[in-house]
Amino acid sequence: MTRLRKWSARLSLILTVSVFAGCTSSPAETTPKGEPTASTPVTKESPMEISWAGLYPPNDNNSKVQQYLEKKFNVKFKNMKFDRSNWASQFNVKIAAGEIPDFFIYEGGLTVQTLQKQGVLAEIKIEEIQKYMPKYTKSVLELEPTIWTVGNVEGKNYGIPQTFPPGATPFLPAYNGKWLKAIGYNEPPKTIKEFEDVMYKFRNNDPDGNGKKDTYGLSARGKDQNGFYFFNSVFGAFGVNPYQWNPDKNGNLQFGMITEESRQAFKLLSKWYKDGVIDPEFVTEDEPKRRQNWVNGRYGYLDGGLWYHYLPGIGAYSADFKIKNPDSDVVVGPILSGPNGPGVGLAQGVKQQPFSMGIQVEKDEKKRIKILQILEALSTDDEVYLYASYGEKGVDWDMKNGVPAMINPDYNDAAKLGASIGGGFFFSFFKTKSPLMDKYSYSQAELDMREKWTKGHKITVNQYPPDTKTKTEHPNLGKMQSEFFLKFILGQVDLDKGFDDFVMQWKKEGGDDTTEAANIAYKAMKK
Numbered sequence: 001m002t003r004l005r006k007w008s009a010r011l012s013l014i015l016t017v018s019v020f021a022g023c024t025s026s027p028a029e030t031t032p033k034g035e036p037t038a039s040t041p042v043t044k045e046s047p048m049e050i051s052w053a054g055l056y057p058p059n060d061n062n063s064k065v066q067q068y069l070e071k072k073f074n075v076k077f078k079n080m081k082f083d084r085s086n087w088a089s090q091f092n093v094k095i096a097a098g099e100i101p102d103f104f105i106y107e108g109g110l111t112v113q114t115l116q117k118q119g120v121l122a123e124i125k126i127e128e129i130q131k132y133m134p135k136y137t138k139s140v141l142e143l144e145p146t147i148w149t150v151g152n153v154e155g156k157n158y159g160i161p162q163t164f165p166p167g168a169t170p171f172l173p174a175y176n177g178k179w180l181k182a183i184g185y186n187e188p189p190k191t192i193k194e195f196e197d198v199m200y201k202f203r204n205n206d207p208d209g210n211g212k213k214d215t216y217g218l219s220a221r222g223k224d225q226n227g228f229y230f231f232n233s234v235f236g237a238f239g240v241n242p243y244q245w246n247p248d249k250n251g252n253l254q255f256g257m258i259t260e261e262s263r264q265a266f267k268l269l270s271k272w273y274k275d276g277v278i279d280p281e282f283v284t285e286d287e288p289k290r291r292q293n294w295v296n297g298r299y300g301y302l303d304g305g306l307w308y309h310y311l312p313g314i315g316a317y318s319a320d321f322k323i324k325n326p327d328s329d330v331v332v333g334p335i336l337s338g339p340n341g342p343g344v345g346l347a348q349g350v351k352q353q354p355f356s357m358g359i360q361v362e363k364d365e366k367k368r369i370k371i372l373q374i375l376e377a378l379s380t381d382d383e384v385y386l387y388a389s390y391g392e393k394g395v396d397w398d399m400k401n402g403v404p405a406m407i408n409p410d411y412n413d414a415a416k417l418g419a420s421i422g423g424g425f426f427f428s429f430f431k432t433k434s435p436l437m438d439k440y441s442y443s444q445a446e447l448d449m450r451e452k453w454t455k456g457h458k459i460t461v462n463q464y465p466p467d468t469k470t471k472t473e474h475p476n477l478g479k480m481q482s483e484f485f486l487k488f489i490l491g492q493v494d495l496d497k498g499f500d501d502f503v504m505q506w507k508k509e510g511g512d513d514t515t516e517a518a519n520i521a522y523k524a525m526k527k
Contacts, residue, residue: 053104054426056418063422100358122362132372159354170345176300178328179207188333192237216299219279232346237338245464347459388428464518474510
């Protein structure tokens with residue numbers, strides 16, 4: 001080989017190595033053991049700065065989770081901290097100052113629609129999300145095919161889907177197990193007729209055995225709920241939820257409270273209230289009071305819990321109950337059948353406000369892609385998900401019964417976990433929210449309970465949460481609904497002619513306009 005040809009070959013080799021070195025974003029070329037080689041030219045891009053706003057921020061910018069993610073993705077996070085209790089107002093102050101986060105979640109009542117109108121949001125093409133978040137996108141579409149509607153404003157997408165997988169399962173009826181046995185039931189009721197029998201016996205047959213008539217069948221959160229979760233098992237037995245919009249027999253949306261099915265359910269509840277079966281304090285009861293009364297044996301039935309709320313020892317409605325009532329169990333029952341056959345269980349649905357990017361990212365393709373790649377890893381990559389959610393294995397957590405368990409009990413508090421090590425919901429908000437990571441959220445035994453309690457039940461999901469415009473144009477409609485809901489149960493309005501009068505008044509007060517808006521939105525969503 002001539003000297004010229006040798007030189008050309010060496011030059012070609014050098015150029016080839018240089019090109020490949022320039023394409024990588026890793027710190028250096030490595031050997032199979034991960035050690036940098038001495039002869040390979042090293043190129044490294046400067047870390048990309050991303051301003052980031054999540055829940056429960058770390059105390060400083062040096063938390064172990066932040067350091068891990070910054071090294072993993074060659075980024076530098078600028079943490080933007082908002083108090084969850086005052087999120088919306090603090091967020092709006094930042095917007096006014098021109099400090100819009102590159103990436104953020106929604107809290108405090110903020111919505112895609114309101115922020116898009118303020119010019120805060122970057123449009124994110126659905127095709128781009130599908131390209132850089134393929135596994136996550138596939139998993140959420142299997143869970144909810146219409147998931148893109150939440151981030152849609154006038155045909156453009158402004159959000160990355162966020163889901164709540166348990167929202168695909170119904171709120172379940174639960175009973176004081178000892179009381180059931182005391183009144184002669186070896187299993188929970190299956191029909192509305194059996195349920196009525198149980199409720200009357202809980203009131204009249206001294207199920208706690210103290211010789212006093214001081215127990216009730218059921219109650220509701222009259223103080224801090226507007227009717228959406230009131231007695232949902234009873235309404236469900238008639239195939240309706242009074243505060244949901246669902247299709248009628250012609251496929252058009254209608255408001256549940258004005259239906260004949262709701263009238264029949266109200267009649268039954270009014271009868272129970274008159275007979276003293278419903279706790280008369282339900283009108284002023286809030287969630288803490290309800291939980292206290294349930295634990296203390298004031299009534300023997302609940303219908304406000306999802307399946308995981310009843311998990312033995314850890315569920316919100318079972319843990320304290322068992323401590324106070326060691327000789328009883330929480331017995332989860334099926335969705336009640338009614339006069340027209342199988343009933344429906346109230347479900348929240350899996351759609352939530354999405355994740356979004358600030359308007360400044362709309363023209364920064366590299367940053368958009370980087371954020372999407374980080375989110376894909378957080379939601380689908382086992383290593384990244386576990387570190388961002390729980391911290392360092394063997395130091396902060398270990399596996400127990402197949403799921404991560406915190407070694408430091410303080411870290412079971414989400415705020416403390418975030419503040420101390422940056423774990424949890426500031427950088428990773430996919431705990432219990434990524435279908436692909438369910439395996440780390442619940443043990444197999446718990447998943448078996450979910451299957452047992454929820455399988456085969458028909459659910460009802462609200463198809464139209466009224467938008468801000470609808471609420472603004474008809475401000476008295478919601479108040480009217482809440483007032484009549486209570487009046488119907490308390491027996492203050494005749495449920496024959498009085499109910500018909502309510503329906504007419506509801507339509508005039510804005511119900512007709514809202515129904516029209518609901519059906520326009522529903523048809524658009526179906527497309």
